[in-house]
Amino acid sequence: MKVSLFEQVPYRYMPEGFENQHNSVVTAPYQVVEPARMTESLFSAYAELMAGARAGFDGICVTEHSQSSYDISPNPTLLASAVACAARAEQLDVAITVLGRSLGKTREPLKIAEEYALLDCVSGGRLIAGFPVGLSYDANLNASLPAVETRERYREHRELILKAWSEPRPFPWNGRFEKYGQVNIWPRPVQQPHPPIWIPGTGSPGTLRDILQQDYVFVYLSWDGPKLTGRQVFDRYWELADELGRDRNPYRLAFLQVVAVSETDERAEREYARHLEAHYRSGLGAIPHTAMAVPGYAEPAAIEGMLRSTGPAGMLSRMKTATYAEIVDSQVAIVGSPATVADQIEAFVREFRIGNLLVMLQNGSMPRDLTEKNISLFAGEVLPRLRPVWDAEGWENHWWPRAAAIEGAV
Amino acid sequence: MAGAVRDETVEVWDSRLRLHVKIAGDGPPLLFCHPLSGLAWSPLLDRLAERHTVYAPEHPGTSPGDPQAIREVQTYWELLLSYEELVSKLGLERPVGLGQSFGGMVAADLAASFPPLFSSLVLLSPLGLWLDDAPIPLMEMVSGLPSDVPKYLYAHPDSEAARAAQAMPADPAQQAKAIAQATWNVGCTTKFAWPIADHGLGRRLHRVQVPTLIVWGREDALVPVGYAKEFGRRIAGSRVEVLDDCGHVVQADQPERSWTAISRFLAS
Numbered sequence: 267m268k269v270s271l272f273e274q275v276p277y278r279y280m281p282e283g284f285e286n287q288h289n290s291v292v293t294a295p296y297q298v299v300e301p302a303r304m305t306e307s308l309f310s311a312y313a314e315l316m317a318g319a320r321a322g323f324d325g326i327c328v329t330e331h332s333q334s335s336y337d338i339s340p341n342p343t344l345l346a347s348a349v350a351c352a353a354r355a356e357q358l359d360v361a362i363t364v365l366g367r368s369l370g371k372t373r374e375p376l377k378i379a380e381e382y383a384l385l386d387c388v389s390g391g392r393l394i395a396g397f398p399v400g401l402s403y404d405a406n407l408n409a410s411l412p413a414v415e416t417r418e419r420y421r422e423h424r425e426l427i428l429k430a431w432s433e434p435r436p437f438p439w440n441g442r443f444e445k446y447g448q449v450n451i452w453p454r455p456v457q458q459p460h461p462p463i464w465i466p467g468t469g470s471p472g473t474l475r476d477i478l479q480q481d482y483v484f485v486y487l488s489w490d491g492p493k494l495t496g497r498q499v500f501d502r503y504w505e506l507a508d509e510l511g512r513d514r515n516p517y518r519l520a521f522l523q524v525v526a527v528s529e530t531d532e533r534a535e536r537e538y539a540r541h542l543e544a545h546y547r548s549g550l551g552a553i554p555h556t557a558m559a560v561p562g563y564a565e566p567a568a569i570e571g572m573l574r575s576t577g578p579a580g581m582l583s584r585m586k587t588a589t590y591a592e593i594v595d596s597q598v599a600i601v602g603s604p605a606t607v608a609d610q611i612e613a614f615v616r617e618f619r620i621g622n623l624l625v626m627l628q629n630g631s632m633p634r635d636l637t638e639k640n641i642s643l644f645a646g647e648v649l650p651r652l653r654p655v656w657d658a659e660g661w662e663n664h665w666w667p668r669a670a671a672i673e674g675a676v
Numbered sequence: 677m678a679g680a681v682r683d684e685t686v687e688v689w690d691s692r693l694r695l696h697v698k699i700a701g702d703g704p705p706l707l708f709c710h711p712l713s714g715l716a717w718s719p720l721l722d723r724l725a726e727r728h729t730v731y732a733p734e735h736p737g738t739s740p741g742d743p744q745a746i747r748e749v750q751t752y753w754e755l756l757l758s759y760e761e762l763v764s765k766l767g768l769e770r771p772v773g774l775g776q777s778f779g780g781m782v783a784a785d786l787a788a789s790f791p792p793l794f795s796s797l798v799l800l801s802p803l804g805l806w807l808d809d810a811p812i813p814l815m816e817m818v819s820g821l822p823s824d825v826p827k828y829l830y831a832h833p834d835s836e837a838a839r840a841a842q843a844m845p846a847d848p849a850q851q852a853k854a855i856a857q858a859t860w861n862v863g864c865t866t867k868f869a870w871p872i873a874d875h876g877l878g879r880r881l882h883r884v885q886v887p888t889l890i891v892w893g894r895e896d897a898l899v900p901v902g903y904a905k906e907f908g909r910r911i912a913g914s915r916v917e918v919l920d921d922c923g924h925v926v927q928a929d930q931p932e933r934s935w936t937a938i939s940r941f942l943a944s
Contacts, residue, residue, distance in 0.1 A: 412867045414864060414866075414867045418747075554821070556819055556821055557819055562863020566743050566860040570855075573856065
């Protein structure tokens with residue numbers, strides 16, 4: 267299997283109890299920031315991604331959020347581009363996953379087409395293109411786009427980007443949201459007709475169906491706790507795959523897991539517990555639930571379904587008061603010695619047929635030295651156990667960058 | 677009371693849109709344009725129906741069972757054209773146009789865009805303008821907690837009318853349905869009011885040529901009372917009534933005084 271290092275870019279010095287007074291997004295007060303500490307927080311994220319690339323991860327992964335204190339990444343292609351160039355200079359063969367620019371939020375979809383294409387070129391064909399819709403607070407509050415149009419914009423933008431990447435000649439685009447007289451972007455992705463496309467989502471049936479029909483990769487995240495919601499989401503995905511005549515190739519599925527490794531279980535708890543708790547409370551926990559679904563973002567049937575759901579409730583709605591025990595019990599985070607962590611990950615990876623794993627090893631206030639220890643222990647002692655998990659079944663990962671096949675790639 | 681409310685469905689917009697209209701009463705026609713939350717039949721509409729035939733269309737997408745209708749109206753301009761077609765298809769001869777909040781913006785813009793459409797115009801604390809020194813917290817209200825909404829709408833959130841407007845069914849299944857519908861309604865209306873309900877109406881209001889009444893609550897916490905003057909200034913010959921001890925939903929906070937203002941104007 268393929269294992270990538272995922273990194274958010276939090277401000278690492280959020281004041282204690284922030285979540286009791288403020289939101290972490292949209293209206294998060296910038297006055298809590300000390301400029302030197304912001305500089306350090308941002309630079310650490312770059313440095314840790316490079317540490318991951320050097321430690322032997324198959325890829326690095328970043329994502330996009332605006333007006334947010336827990337992921338200060340208004341344009342992830344900036345971050346990805348710096349890592350891509352540095353990694354190439356050091357001849358490190360790492361995939362660059364941007365998970366990604368939000369297509370339902372952007373007002374300039376061709377910029378995304380251009381930036382992704384550039385990234386694919388400078389990385390020598392190592393880009394994985396994330397095509398997320400965008401969270402409601404980001405698309406409908408930060409970007410202030412009408413919620414009811416979010417998915418319509420998403421679909422048009424995706425179609426436009428794919429065409430801009432592969433259409434040989436300039437073409438006009440008379441869309442509903444975008445109009446261009448001559449679309450003719452430079453450069454184009456070196457992976458033609460397009461780089462692998464991964465789509466993060468919460469697992470709604472409509473999104474899963476779309477992903478499987480288009481032959482993309484579904485990315486699920488551990489925020490809700492895979493012990494609580496994993497079964498229902500992953501089972502639904504593979505059942506839909508059967509229904510649509512897709513094989514159960516595990517590389518169709520990517521999963522993001524928060525992990526914290528130390529020499530022993532006890533030491534891991536001692537080192538990481540407070541950072542994890544603070545991170546979830548002041549970050550995801552301080553996003554008001556109303557901002558995750560501005561009216562119009564979810565269809566009425568989906569809202570009714572959520573309100574009447576008898577399935578297990580995920581952790582996301584309880585993050586504001588999350589305790590360390592809840593975080594590990596639900597597997598929002600997997601914490602422990604290399605053996606403990608590897609056992610737990612291997613078990614659910616096999617059970618749910620996950621072929622592409624993303625691990626998040628930095629959380630909130632975790633300092634750079636502790637994060638780099640986490641990266642080094644994971645890469646050295648956990649990753650080697652995970653890499654061969656699917657070898658015996660012999661699947662091919664069609665959704666991994668084709669750098670090796672591209673002439674001139676390092 | 678004016679008797680039964682009946683439903684009619686009218687095909688407009690090249691038959692792509694089936695607008696659901698609630699109709700009651702007898703007398704000269706009156707078109708009621710509802711606020712952000714959707715159409716709720718109210719004591720005000722009963723009173724209007726004693727003297728008028730009230731036609732109250734449901735904004736596209738807000739009619740139960742027809743949520744995707746909102747997709748057929750792509751722009752605000754298409755919304756106005758659809759309503760203009762509706763008035764014509766219903767065969768209404770110069771109805772009174774009466775709109776509240778979001779519906780006030782729509783009614784005012786119909787009057788400005790199609791000057792001969794209405795015989796007179798009543799605007800109850802309409803959206804539609806923007807003043808930098810009086811920001812309208814529409815986004816804050818819509819994306820905030822539902823329990824905070826009454827603070828924006830009422831000077832008296834505990835009044836019977838305010839409580840009735842916020843009431844939800846007790847049965848959990850019915851409640852889920854009602855919450856989903858109410859949420860979607862706001863999604864459908866805010867499509868044309870997001871993030872700022874300013875489509876340039878201020879530059880068109882000079883075209884309104886019919887007698888116009890503008891009613892506002894002095895304590896309006898959604899669209900501050902300063903906008904009353906602004907509408908009044910831009911519509912020549914209009915009359916502005918500002919009610920004390922009154923919030924955004926004037927007929928809920930001040931049912932009698934708002935009715936006096938409206939009924940006197942309509943009778944004149």
